[in-house]
Amino acid sequence: MISKSLALKVLNVALSTGGDYAEIYVEETTPESFMLENGRVESVSCPQGYGCGLRILNGFRSVYGYTSDLSPKSLLSLAEKLSASYSEERKITVEKVVSPRVKQHINIKDHVQDVPAETKINYLKEIAGITQSVDPRIVRVQTGLACTVKKTEIYNAEGPEAKHFTNVQERTRVFVVAIAAGESGIETSFSGPGSSDGWNYFTQKIDYKKIAREAGEKAIMMLTAKECPSGRYTVVISNGWGGVLFHESCGHPLEASATSKGLSVFSDSIGKPIASSCVSAWDDGTIANEWGSDNIDSEGVPTQKNELIRDGICVGFMVDRFNGRRLNMAPNGTARRQSYKYCPTSRMSNTYIAAGKDDPEQIIKDTPLGIYVANFGGGSVDPSTGEFNFSASEAYIIRDGKICEPVKGCTLIGTGQEVLMQIDRVGNDLALGQGNCGAASGSVPVNVGQPTIRLKEITVGGRGGKLE
Amino acid sequence: MNFGKFFELAAENGITESQIRVGKSKALSISLFRHEIENFSVNDSQSVAAAGVVNGKFGSATTERLDKDTFPFLIKNILLATSLNEKVEVADIFKGSEKYHKKNVYNPALAAVPTEEKLALIKSIEDKAYAADPRVCEVEVEYAERESESEFYNSFGLKLKQKSNYFYVVVSVIMRENGVTKNNYAIILDKDLGLVDPDALVKEAVEGAAKKFGADSIASKKYPTVINRDVMSSLVNFFLSSAIADSVQRHSSMLEGKLGQKIASSKLTIEERPLEKNIFFSYFDGEGVATKNKVVVKSGVLKTFFYNRETAKKDGVESTGNGVWGGGSIDTSYGNVFVKPGKQSFDELIADIEDGVYITDVAGLGTGMNETSGDFSCQAEGFHIVNGKLAEPLTLITLSGNLLKMFKDLKGFANDVKMSTGSISVASAYIKSMNIGGK
Numbered sequence: 001m002i003s004k005s006l007a008l009k010v011l012n013v014a015l016s017t018g019g020d021y022a023e024i025y026v027e028e029t030t031p032e033s034f035m036l037e038n039g040r041v042e043s044v045s046c047p048q049g050y051g052c053g054l055r056i057l058n059g060f061r062s063v064y065g066y067t068s069d070l071s072p073k074s075l076l077s078l079a080e081k082l083s084a085s086y087s088e089e090r091k092i093t094v095e096k097v098v099s100p101r102v103k104q105h106i107n108i109k110d111h112v113q114d115v116p117a118e119t120k121i122n123y124l125k126e127i128a129g130i131t132q133s134v135d136p137r138i139v140r141v142q143t144g145l146a147c148t149v150k151k152t153e154i155y156n157a158e159g160p161e162a163k164h165f166t167n168v169q170e171r172t173r174v175f176v177v178a179i180a181a182g183e184s185g186i187e188t189s190f191s192g193p194g195s196s197d198g199w200n201y202f203t204q205k206i207d208y209k210k211i212a213r214e215a216g217e218k219a220i221m222m223l224t225a226k227e228c229p230s231g232r233y234t235v236v237i238s239n240g241w242g243g244v245l246f247h248e249s250c251g252h253p254l255e256a257s258a259t260s261k262g263l264s265v266f267s268d269s270i271g272k273p274i275a276s277s278c279v280s281a282w283d284d285g286t287i288a289n290e291w292g293s294d295n296i297d298s299e300g301v302p303t304q305k306n307e308l309i310r311d312g313i314c315v316g317f318m319v320d321r322f323n324g325r326r327l328n329m330a331p332n333g334t335a336r337r338q339s340y341k342y343c344p345t346s347r348m349s350n351t352y353i354a355a356g357k358d359d360p361e362q363i364i365k366d367t368p369l370g371i372y373v374a375n376f377g378g379g380s381v382d383p384s385t386g387e388f389n390f391s392a393s394e395a396y397i398i399r400d401g402k403i404c405e406p407v408k409g410c411t412l413i414g415t416g417q418e419v420l421m422q423i424d425r426v427g428n429d430l431a432l433g434q435g436n437c438g439a440a441s442g443s444v445p446v447n448v449g450q451p452t453i454r455l456k457e458i459t460v461g462g463r464g465g466k467l468e
Numbered sequence: 469m470n471f472g473k474f475f476e477l478a479a480e481n482g483i484t485e486s487q488i489r490v491g492k493s494k495a496l497s498i499s500l501f502r503h504e505i506e507n508f509s510v511n512d513s514q515s516v517a518a519a520g521v522v523n524g525k526f527g528s529a530t531t532e533r534l535d536k537d538t539f540p541f542l543i544k545n546i547l548l549a550t551s552l553n554e555k556v557e558v559a560d561i562f563k564g565s566e567k568y569h570k571k572n573v574y575n576p577a578l579a580a581v582p583t584e585e586k587l588a589l590i591k592s593i594e595d596k597a598y599a600a601d602p603r604v605c606e607v608e609v610e611y612a613e614r615e616s617e618s619e620f621y622n623s624f625g626l627k628l629k630q631k632s633n634y635f636y637v638v639v640s641v642i643m644r645e646n647g648v649t650k651n652n653y654a655i656i657l658d659k660d661l662g663l664v665d666p667d668a669l670v671k672e673a674v675e676g677a678a679k680k681f682g683a684d685s686i687a688s689k690k691y692p693t694v695i696n697r698d699v700m701s702s703l704v705n706f707f708l709s710s711a712i713a714d715s716v717q718r719h720s721s722m723l724e725g726k727l728g729q730k731i732a733s734s735k736l737t738i739e740e741r742p743l744e745k746n747i748f749f750s751y752f753d754g755e756g757v758a759t760k761n762k763v764v765v766k767s768g769v770l771k772t773f774f775y776n777r778e779t780a781k782k783d784g785v786e787s788t789g790n791g792v793w794g795g796g797s798i799d800t801s802y803g804n805v806f807v808k809p810g811k812q813s814f815d816e817l818i819a820d821i822e823d824g825v826y827i828t829d830v831a832g833l834g835t836g837m838n839e840t841s842g843d844f845s846c847q848a849e850g851f852h853i854v855n856g857k858l859a860e861p862l863t864l865i866t867l868s869g870n871l872l873k874m875f876k877d878l879k880g881f882a883n884d885v886k887m888s889t890g891s892i893s894v895a896s897a898y899i900k901s902m903n904i905g906g907k
Binding site: 028033034037042043044047048049050060062063065069078081082085117121139140185187188230231262263265341343376380382385387389390391408409410411414415459460461466 | 869
């Protein structure tokens with residue numbers, strides 16, 4: 001998108017005042033989205049994004065700027081403005097640009113944006129029809145599809161040889177929201193599968209008819225659900241999206257942006273036990289065509305499979321180049337950003353607790369009284385204290401080893417340190433679930449994941465009094 | 469760019485009515501960590517959004533790429549969007565309001581302050597924060613400034629322009645004592661740099677964190693609950709989002725069928741004042757409709773919903789000037805909200821509570837709130853109120869309830885009103901009873 005000769009000029013201006021690393025990130029995004037209300041197309045949009053971010057590091061200092069004007073004049077002026085922050089002798093002169101080969105983890109055969117708009121709209125109409133037909137109390141169904149193609153070009157230099165990378169990301173997500181109204185009020189249910197795969201993922205790999213039906217059924221079920229009890233209980237969390245608990249309570253505090261500055265509860269934890277010995281966990285940006293995968297990260301480092309926890313012992317962090325300097329750790333392909341408007345930092349990609357040995361059904365059978373969380377709405381964490389919260393969108397009471405009545409308004413709270421030690425059973429049914437994670441460098445697509453797990457005891461907040 | 473050309477090209481392509489908006493923004497941000505500039509950022513961006521109507525169908529497109537292909541790109545995508553649009557409502561482009569209440573809110577003095585002075589300001593805040601308490605172990609201070617300019621034109625000759633700027637300074641502190649970590653932050657958002665009081669900002673952040681040491685949970689039950697103004701601003705925001713006419717018309721709002729009815733305690737009066745001359749001022753909305761100040765809830769009675777032109781037409785009323793246009797379809801929003809405060813001080817407000825809870829912060833409200841039913845449950849922290857006074861700090865408790873019920877149980881507001889960063893001005897509120905989950 002910008003020529004190598006211009007990139008060389010910009011990098012050399014950027015490094016003229018003593019910077020020890022400079023990086024140009026150019027991006028062009030062409031999203032398309034279709035939004036339907038009750039099976040009728042209400043909005044079609046394709047907001048084109050275009051711009052460049054420039055970063056210069058000097059030791060523990062970083063300067064960043066961006067512009068949506070990619071003319072040589074604009075880029076050189078940005079480089080001058082940013083380099084004015086430093087006032088040292090030049091350390092690096094960039095002489096040439098090389099383009100290293102990067103292993104590809106994303107391989108799409110049937111691009112979603114090549115599928116005619118009418119085909120995608122008819123697919124969304126079919127989903128809406130199935131959800132709507134579940135029950136007359138479904139008063140509103142929203143369906144949508146968003147596909148984003150992002151072309152990026154990175155030039156980075158920390159010596160006389162600049163590296164040049166080009167990359168294309170293509171991600172698609174389909175969602176259905178069912179809204180049910182009854183005498184007790186209004187309830188909503190959401191399902192949103194996503195992938196870095198092609199159109200066949202949505203039509204063949206997932207059972208979209210089942211997803212559509214279940215969205216309707218869950219909204220109806222919640223109309224009659226009782227309020228969740230509050231207190232400290234044993235909680236079993238389902239596989240897949242249940243992994244958002246690990247994502248929030250443990251994943252964020254293991255990001256170098258938190259650990260490098262002593263801002264995380266896990267800052268000094270490498271080599272120490274931070275979880276129950278039945279827990280091992282990974283962050284893997286290389287899983288073929290997965291929602292959180294990529295070929296390279298946002299600063300030009302190939303993605304990797306990074307081990308975070310082995311048998312309860314903390315063995316790694318997600319490390320970006322800048323925060324890695326404080327930690328004296330090499331970047332491991334986890335620097336991500338929403339767009340050129342964000343400076344990259346360490347983020348999760350596909351992060352999961354590895355499969356254990358237990359049969360998930362047996363875990364339920366072995367639980368006399370507790371809560372089964374089948375699905376979470378989401379949650380958040382404070383990395384400095386480890387305090388987290390999650391709200392369940394689908395939860396049930398477990399009595400005598402059986403999943404019984406549904407409950408609503410269930411929130412789990414605690415600290416990451418506590419919850420990881422509370423895991424006493426890990427199932428053999430690992431699955432991933434798609435989400436968008438928001439943090440300092442914007443919203444990025446991530447997979448959360450885990451097998452069915454059990455927490456011995458955790459604080460549950462709800463409005464239903466004591467569990468009996 | 470010559471926008472006359474856009475309207476010509478649009479008309480040639482069968483788009484008889486159209487509008488275009490150009491947004492430009494500049495931003496500066498500086499953050500300190502351990503006495504060094506950790507991040508310094510300067511940004512400059514622009515975008516163009518355009519919309520048109522073909523055979524009564526609306527379509528729009530947006531791009532950040534401004535070159536010779538911009539207009540053809542916008543027109544091609546408007547045509548695609550209009551051809552696929554299946555809304556039954558007939559759309560048109562707004563011609564213009566009779567009168568606009570334009571005010572100049574841009575503060576050139578802010579942009580003129582040299583970066584060195586802004587840096588010196590946050591350095592002094594950082595020094596004061598480290599010196600404030602020996603338990604302070606980490607401090608982060610950030611200065612951010614943003615300038616935005618918006619121009620709106622339509623094919624009927626309407627031309628509107630607005631320019632604004634603001635800054636914020638946020639200081640976050642982490643304190644440690646006997647292996648226990650507590651944190652807090654304080655923020656100021658304004659357009660006059662002279663209003664920053666470094667001592668007051670540091671005091672708020674450090675004292676707030678210090679008070680959290682020794683926090684514990686509390687027995688689960690219903691308590692008389694006082695909610696501070698920051699948390700109230702989030703709750704008021706969720707409440708007002710239910711007053712967006714679109715949600716009401718699509719049966720997704722707890723306020724459906726409640727216009728003109730008493731929905732809350734008579735202590736609740738909420739106004740939206742887009743024409744208030746502050747950093748949130750706005751004199752035209754996303755459709756070019758002149759904005760106006762309005763009472764939304766008066767002494768507990770719901771007086772109006774928020775309308776854009778399409779939802780207003782459905783209900784047979786005028787647009788309230790609440791349309792927003794991000795570049796896709798026209799949505800509805802609000803800002804510059806003023807909740808009428810009470811007359812009592814905070815201390816007077818809690819004076820008659822024997823055994824209650826004061827909530828100072830919540831986490832997870834975004835996912836813990838069912839926006840359609842108003843049921844919510846979130847993580848919270850604060851203080852126990854014993855015999856009319858703040859007692860021991862509380863942590864890892866849950867606050868749960870229903871928004872409508874909460875506003876019905878509202879006993880009153882204190883007079884400690886403050887404008888939130890989300891443009892909602894509200895004071896601490898006393899709720900008769902709420903569910904607190906703990907031990």
